[in-house]
Amino acid sequence: MLDNCGQMNFLGITSMPCSRVSILGVSAIAGLFWALLLAGADGQVTDPTEVRALQAIKLNLIDPNGILSGWSRGDPCVSNWRGVLCFDRQVANGYHHVRELHLLNLNLSGSLSAEVGRLAYLRILDVMWNAIGGSIPKEIGNMTNLELLLLSGNQFTGSLPEEIGYLENLERIQIDQNQISGQLPKSFSNLKVAKHLHMNNNSLSGQIPPELSRVPSLVHLLLGNNNLSGYLPPDFSLLPNLLILQVDNNNFSGTSIPGTYKNLSHVLKMSFRNCSLQGPIPDLSNMVNLLYIDFSFNGLSGFMPQSNISGNITTIDLSHNDLSGTIPMNLSGLPYLQRLSLANNLYNGSVPSIIWPNTTMTGNEALTIDLQNNRFLNVSSRLILPSNVTMRLKGNPMCANVTLTKFCGTEDEDAGNIVNSTNSSFCRPQACPAPYEFAPASPVPCLCALPLYVGYRLKSPGFQDFRPYIHQFVLHLTSVLQLELYQLYINSTAWEEGPRLRMYLKIFPVYDNIYLNLFSKSEVLRIQTMFTSWEIPDADIFGPSELLNFTIPEPYDEIISPSASGLSKAAIGGIVSGAIATAAILCACMLWLILKFRKRKHHAVSKGHNLSKISVKIDGVKKFSYKEMALATNNFDSSSQVGQGGYGKVFKGILADGNIVAIKRAQVGSMQGEKEFLTEIELLSRLHHRNLVSLIGYCDEEGEQMLVYEFLSDGTLRDHLSGKSKEPLSFTMRLRIALGSAKGILYLHTEANPPIFHRDIKATNILLDSGFTAKVADFGLSRLAPIPDLEGTAPAYVSTVVKGTPGYVDPDYFLTRKLTDKSDVYSLGVVFLELLTGMPPIVHGKNIVREVKDAYSSGRMISVIDKHIGSHLPDCVEKFMTLALKCCEEETGARPSMAEVVRELEDIWLLMPEPEAKLAESSATSPGGYAILSSSAATRNPHTSSDDSLGRDPGSEVISTLTPR
Template sequence: MYHPIGMVQILVGTTGMGLNALIHMWFQFIHNCRKLSSMSLSGRLSGGIDGLSWLNTLDLSNNIGLKGTLPSSIGKLKKLRILMLVGCSFFGPIPDSIGSLQRLVYLSLASNSFNGSIPHSIGNLSTLSWLDLSDNELTGTIPVSNHMQPGLDQLFSLEHFHLAKNKLSGTILPELFNHLVMLKHVILDHNQLSGEIPQTLGLVQTLEVVRLDSNLLNGSIPDNLNNLMNLHELYLSINILTGPTPNLTGMNNLYYLELSNNSFNASEVPPWFLSLLSLTTIYMVNTNLKGSIPPDVLSLPQLETIVLSNNNLYGTLDIGSNYNKNLTLDLQNNFISDFKQGTGYNMEIMLSGNPICRGNKATEKYCFIQKNNNPLLSLNSCSAAQDCDSGKIRSPTCMCSYPQTGTLHFFSYSFSNFENWTYYTTLDDSLMSAFLSSELPVDSVCVTDPTIDVYSYLQFRVKVCPFRKDTFNRTEVSDIGFLLNYQDFPLQQYGPYLYIADDYCCFGGVNKSSHTSIIVGVSVGASVLFMLIVCSAIYAFLQRSRAKRATKKSDPFASWDGDKSGSIPQLKGVRWFSFEMIRKCTDNFSDTNCIGYGGYGKVYRGLLAPGELVAIKRAQQGSLQGALEFKTEIELLSRIHHKNVVNLVGFCYEQGEQMLVYEYIPNGTLRESLSGKSGFQLNWTRRLKIALDAARGLAYLHELADPPIIHRDVKSSNILLDDNLNAEVADFGISKLLGDSDKGHVSTQVKGTFGYLDPEYYMTQQLTDRSDVYSFGVVLLELITAKPPIERGNHIVKVVSEAMDDQSNSRKLDQVIDVILTPCTNLKGLQKFMNLAMSCVRESAAERPSMGEVVREIENIIQMAEEVLFTSSSSFDGIDDSWNSNLL
């Protein structure tokens, strides 16, 4: 008769764990939602795994000792949503039964030794978002559906498609991308795929990363590839591609471009280089380029590396004077005969193998082949182990402990200047934010030793240090591994990756050497089933109890006072943040993160995750905005989705705090720009574009929101400017809904800002959408004059009206116009713009245009001034003139 523990075959070596530790580990498995990542497990999974039918998550990643085939009985885990087996030693075919797991949203079998073909049945997983089968030994073609079998083209929810580093062959069938309309990452590099790149790839406009390099692809690059407006990284190198050099005009978000070692038709440096202002990296080695390099290419604002070696470039190299000082230019093995700035240049240039490096110029520094075995920056953010006792390592916060270590293998990244510390600190901060959000006891995280491997993957060593203790326990190590491989957080400048963990030395202070590996398996038998039933019942009971406690604890409206604040807000898609999370992301509301203040309270900058900078409005006691206004703002903004209306990320209603978390808009308010506080000037074309953006945002609120919304506080300090000076309407604390029963107006107490207030609304207390139009008219006059609404007792409407009426004195109008814009005779469309502004501020609301009419009139003004816009926008230093293409 076997002991029940023996029936589950948890076998221990001669110096193995005690029975109590084994039982603890089993219940930990039940309690911790099936996460056993990085546990130093070894052995095989048997067919009895189907007894774990209640599982919704199974993570056995980074247990290199787990081997054997994946049993077909895994298809009976019908509730499974997440299956992660990264970095194990499984081999054999992927079982066809895996297609039965129709609740799966995440499937990663990466970095094993699976072989055979990809099962057609995976196409049944219609809810699958993440598919990673990379770094295996899979063969055959990429399966698509036919009249008999499903295929990967039916993964309608798929965002991440990773099949890199296998032995896949055959063509990429066009049908593959017919329905994958949510794809972000297509990672198919280092296979044996042949044939042409399908045209259908250019139809998937959500794509951010495409890696097709190191295959046998041939033919021309599809001419519709430049439809991928959101693409960040494109790798097509080391194929047999022919035809013309691709035209990538319009790919304005492209950072990293790799086209090397293909057989394109001989051509000069593509002119579309100049239009891709986000480019950091260009690799076109051995691509039949000829002619000279236009100096303007080197002045691209973000450019870090351009490698055009082994081509047919000739003549005199002219790098101009506007190049980035950190730029690396590699032109080795071409036919360049002279260098115009041969002395006095301030960038890294490599010209060895060119005629210029013969004779008396051979000793110039640009003629030496760069020999650097490790060109990447050596990071030392984690101190050496010898600074601490007993083999511990000192963390960046000066704590000695045993960190969990491993390697991050990035499939893609958007930069090439590896001496820029910002990229590494951003990664550090992003990972730390993810740990804090998951409430893991992590003191600090740091990445070190960046290298690029033979697959062009960027690797980092990563150390995760425990908080206020020497070691992590098993649960924490497993949770760290799960978080890093699940990747449910954004990483700015980095694409997807694999996390391969090292064995952890010390669980609960016990060195790993004190016991041997654990061998885990599951066998079939009555005792096992009985144990599973009992454990499942206990687990279900504990989960229900925990869920009730968690629901009560995390309910953001548990303390909502319905009598004072109205009914509980009805929200759509916004996140609730705890006070502690907000406190951490603002560094305890430090003054250095304070970016503004007003009657409501202070506004802080915070970092929730990489790429997710937020602005946090924190109400102060006695603020002008009360609980009802707080509720109004979160209700309204949760249902508003428009590119010209600021986006609400979430809110905090806890510990007596009222905080609103908005997307961070970096360039401040329109009022700051007009007053000169922002440090840059707005030319006429840019002011027209800002007016159009703000008008579109308000028109959306009035005409497309359901129900319509009256802002009630439109002013230049409530119009924010983003990175590209696009305008977004903000601050909805005193907004009102205009329901069907309101008959076009709302009777309400007058609220707003003096100088922008509609006089008719002030007199009648009848609020209409035309009240917003009046306020917007004042903003239009601010755009023309750069003056505040009231200055020295004079209202801007009166001042402009008198200047326009005095036809006999043309200089009077020049005195009203912002000095940056004068003389006004150069401003195409100014008269129509002023007429529009004055029509918006008419005393009678009935005589004012609607916001929709205002939008159309501004569009007409811009269209009329189109020729001036296109010739003058480039004069605004640092602003992408591609905005012209989006004006209408």
């Protein structure tokens, strides 16, 4: 089109007038047009067979979020189809070929089309962590170049195709956590370069093929949690490179552990837990590298061999067998031992004191010795244990000795869920504007940067306690990723069934003024490729690992889909140079337009004064003009500013009718885009609850986006907790704020039509009026809950890109991208912990949830309570903390619903003494002529809004209500 100077604008690029356009510049435009034509049907850049295969794959998949919608446009290798990576043009036929297909964790279902077998050049097929069902296509056997077959975490059924066993380049098969049945194909013995066979957590049955001993490169064989039977093949002792053999929870009834396994000199881990094995424990003396053995829950009998055990071993679990005799001396002098379990056996005699001295253990390292339910009569010497050694003796005759009582009770296992390093530098709370975060280990004090988020899991680690190995893990991963040590932060870890170790990682950019503490595009793509292409080698002690998710937050959005299409510089140069052909023709066609419109008067449009693309007209919400907003704020004078966030600034304004309002004005380039702006208007226009902020109107002209709210004079909850307010909040007032916030969110979940998930609950989004009534604000990130189908059922979650504020985001949502009502419960639980402690969710690298959990479990609850909280009832505080921690459980199902949260808060409120409650209420008297009456009195306010209830009679309300004096 033409601009105001008679210039051409083609594809968003403004050129000089046609009369001055060089032949080269004009021809470039034409060549680009020609190149686009070449990418059409007649000039396909990607092999047509492979294009049709990708289209068939898309057709068979159910894609509720439209992730693959771009697969219907353009060419796969030129248009950068999501998850499709390509080679350069092959000399053989001149086409591009698909090299990798990455569809990790995209909420896909349906089935995997047999046409996938036509991707003959494919090296990596990754569809992990979706819900894809049906059988695994046997046509995968046609993909002779395939190196990684990654199907974990889906719903595949049927048997494993024999054809997979003839893929001579296949290095890794991961089909764990599916519903695969039938027998393991003997053809897998032909996989000469295969290193990883991960087939655990399925329904595989029958005998493990002894032929697998012919796979010379095999390193990890994971077959746990299936229905396998028969016997453990003795021939596995011939595998020269085997490091991990894990077959837990199968049924090899009546058979024994082959004695030949003593020849597995390279093995690091053997785990045969709950396999119905019988007979003796084999000789372990040749297993000089052994780190971990678990033979528990079997029927093993006889004596423990007296042969030497590897000095590197961390775990020995022989519990729940029929082993007898005395504790062998070879279980002493093991410097790295973390767990020794002989519980539920027939051991007798004395417990030798030599088994617990461990000179290498300092700091967080710990040793657990579990000898419960045996026949021990005494301890060979006085039982004085180091502080890092735990002894369990319950169920032994020796527990009749009263001096041993403390060792004979039931103690909870230490889960060992930890957090990595912190930074001791003092940094002002919330100094980083969202979505930036304080980089905990940065050498630059208080550095704000935007990290990448990685869900990662160690599938079969060689330890039970991660703490002694944290530094080694950080060294390993940063070395492989070519990062500085301080760039990697382990946000949290959690042990899962297996045992497997799940962790959430944050990878921070290096300090760089050029990129303003952001990663460059090339660096994001490099790190992402390292994870998704499995270029991170395994380390012995950590075992095999896997990527659960790789989240790239804003403002990295534009590079979520990497442009690794494989276009060579020559190909790009061809397109550009080919652009020299037809632009002159285009210029000639448009010359008459230039002459026609040259004299037309054009008004230059200044920056920030283009009309917004959004045009809304919603009942009950007033549309203000830009002039009205400017007058209300004295032309947005700095003296009117009362707040600021990632979206822009908040001003106090006085409208022409005298009403005082808060005006949220989005700044150019703010995080709140047009979608969020419209979302907040549409949602707030139909939400009416005393604990939700009221929307009065909006302004959408002159290129501005402004929202006009009721003005709440006492600011945000975070202001009061950070010491900005003159008077600290009492515990009673904090409990009122918690209850009001919870009731507002409960209204969103249950009374709004349709229900709403807030998605950004935090202390700065809870506002307080002059009477300290809490009002939840900021609905820009909110999402509508799933709508029931014709049968009245609805999904429990919404699949969406992870958004929110660090420290408040539900970890389950972060991992799975499944947003639920319990995600709001988690965020509100963090706010409750802020109310109790006064701390922000993340400070000095410490996470408030973990800090409070540690204090609570160790009996140090009082140490984390905010010293400004004043007098309080310990029982009420403890109940409130217990509720907050329940809300912050990592597992979604373990959290209460919002209705349960409100009920529990009401019960705590009723425990508060009447004088204290009344005193708190009177202190919150509104200067505007309103007093807050205690609703715990016998007489209730008959005018309480019905939308503020829980489906009960308004007379049962516990929350205080505003009543004119």
